[in-house]
Amino acid sequence: MTTSKHIILIILTLSLLLCNVCIYAATVNYSVRGKVIDKQSRQPVAYANVVVTGISGKGASTDSLGIFHIEQVPPGIYRFEATLIGYKSAVTSEYLVSASTPFIEIEMEEDENMLAAIVVTPSPFRKTVESPVSMRIIGLQEIEKSPGGNRDISRIVRAYPGVSFSPIGYRNDLIVRGGSPSENRFYMDGIEIPNINHFATQGASGGPVSIVNA
Missing domain, CATH: 2.60.40.1120 (Carboxypeptidase-like, regulatory domain)
Structure with a gap:
């Protein structure tokens, strides 16, 4: 009889523990x-x-x-x-x-x-900063979902019209509107980066992968 009571007590204890676990799992947010x-x-x-x-x-x-x-x-x-x-x-x-x-x-x-109506007033000061021919905004989701892009911005940009790439080996050179890859400039927050590539070939402009964090 003593052994049976111990078994019943153990079963009741385990049942209460399981109930507490289930209640906690159901209420966790x-x-x-x-x-x-x-x-x-x-x-x-x-x-x-x-x-x-x-x-x-x-x-x-x-x-x-x-x-x-x-x-x-x-x-x-x-x-x-x-x-x-x-x-x-x-x-x-x-x-x-x-x-x-x-x-x-x-x-x-x-x-x-x-949007309400706005008034545009030209600035009396002339800006001499070069204007880009066109501008495209690349989002993080587009970078991640681009097939074969490997989160490399240079590889994603070369899929745009007017942009091609060097067929020589494992490189990400950009040929924009027929221009040489060495004619391109790269800016980040207004600061020019001379070379944005890892493992760039000496005297060349490209490399296997970009150093810019997507």
Whole structure:
């Protein structure tokens, strides 16, 4: 009889422990962090409202740096919607909210219909900075999804019209509108970088991979 009582007591104890584990697993929530930026200027969008679709009243506002932090989000698959006056509503793709939820970046596009009239006044000072023939903004998602790009900006740029590359070996030289690779200039935050490539050949301009962090 004593042995049977001990067995029953052990079974009851294990049952209570399993119940506590199940209750804890059912009630655990996670926090979600991210950033809202302007799609064209890549600048942070302050004081935008970000909500979790499918959960009423669950959301947060971005701070002056465009960062938002949503607490106590139940585990699951959700989309996030960002809204702000003067911008079109932006809805992200589906994210799995768990202990390893990635940092979410939401791109918002200005709504021309919501913008008020502005007055443009020319500056009396003449600027002599060279203007580019054309400008393209490359987002991080485009860099990551580019086939064969290997997160190398030079390899992604050569897929644009008017840009070609050197067929010699494992290199990422850029031939822009028929010009030699040595005729190109590279700037980062207004500062010229003479050579942006790792393992560049001496006397040449290209290399196997770019040193610029995507």
